[in-house]
Amino acid sequence: MDEAFWLSCTDPVALLNALHPMHTHGSDVPQTRASRLYLLACAHRQWHILPLVCRKLVYLAEMYAEAPREYQALQLALEPIAERLMNSAGEADDLLEAEKALAALNDRDDISPIALLGQLSAAEQARLTTPPPPANSVFTPEAWRSLAAVIYLPLQFYTPSYTWLARKYHSLSRLREVFGNPYQPVSIDPAWNTPTVQTMARQMYTTRNFEAMPVLADALQEAGCNHEHMLAHCRDPRLTHVRGCWVMDALLDLR
8 A cells, every 4th residue: 555545545444454454364463542443433423323232332442442451351341242242133132131241340340331431521421322223123234243343343452354344334534534644644743732732632532522623723823833734634624523533643642
């Protein structure tokens, strides 16, 4: 892969395969934070059809993606729950069993999904509990396989095969949002990272509310930032920003 291919290709699976080539059926390369957050961003795109237990698993998997060492015990506990969903048909009984298994983790001293999910902002709490569709009302086998995969795969230690997701469940815009342009890595001038920029970036990242991205661009420009691609990314009204946004990661040193 070269930069021309990266910029011109419109197939997310081809781009992911170029970033993370599979030489065998499996991988012995640890999965990156960007990979996990991209998959979870794909899950967020399907929020309107995700059952409640799947939504909980998405948020918990996101916490693991952000701090794998801190949440290793959580990952080990969530993985079998997500794997059972992968091997199910998404029927009501399967979802109920997953909900029970997740609730049982609250009895452990080292893991409390209720407490972790309680750390979400009020807006995210409301989003979490927005009524999902009736169980199994919208799931074809292909749909369920892909929905279960975007929850299960981010919990894997090694880089997964992205073909577990049907192409329509991938997203080119989310891929570019998370990975940016790997051929032009961003170097942040410390002068740009003023207290105002840091406060705004941290607040948006913590609350998952990125509406102030254009204002962040103004603050960066006032601090002397002349990185045209970064400023344009912040100001583009067509974009949906997510955790893992390459600009945020650069500013907050999360890469």
